[in-house]
Amino acid sequence: MDWIERLNEAIRYIEENLTGEIEHEKLGQIACCSAYHFQRMFAYIAGMPLSEYIRKRRMSLAAVDLQSSNAKIIDVATKYGYASPTAFNRAFQSVHGVNPSSVKSEGIAIKSFPPITIKITVKGVEEMNYRIETKEAFRIVGKSFPLSREIEQNFSEVPQMWQGTVLDGSLEKNNLADES
Secondary structure, rough: OOHHHHHHOOOHHHHHHOOOOOOHHHHHHHHOOOOHHHHHHHHHHHOOHHHHHHHHHHHHHHHHHHHHHOOOOHHHHOOOOOHHHHHHHHHHHHHHHHHHOOOOOOOOOOOOOOOOOOOOOOOOOOOOOOOOOOOOOOOOOOOOOOOOOOHHHHHHHHHHHHHHHHHHHHHHHHOOOOOO
């Protein structure tokens, strides 16, 4: 079993336990890494933190439960691991933009977040035709500017340098776009 299959197996574990406790250590075991590294890999690959993914999946299923049954909001909140209706309400609104009680109304739009599946696509296997061309000599113009070892300081000094270059006319004077 390779690492992509292991990550997908961990996601299956999440899906099977959305109404129960999801043990991060178990996710790490399934993926053959620590819980910490699993969460980092997941966030990098999925583009969202693991906790956000789990919350969005739970809220998707909770919305379906509320729309398709006469279940009480407190029962749905408890089913998806929320001890208080206030916490459930807050999580539900953050995902769907509406409160749980309004979902039962007809015409209310909710969001659905389907389970993710991790796949790898390899690109660059195609051959590429190229040629090398010889160009005539050309001139490159630049402006020397000493940078600070403090990166944050450069964020304010470099824009000032460019502003000064525009104001003193050296940018237009050395503009090569007009030359033929």
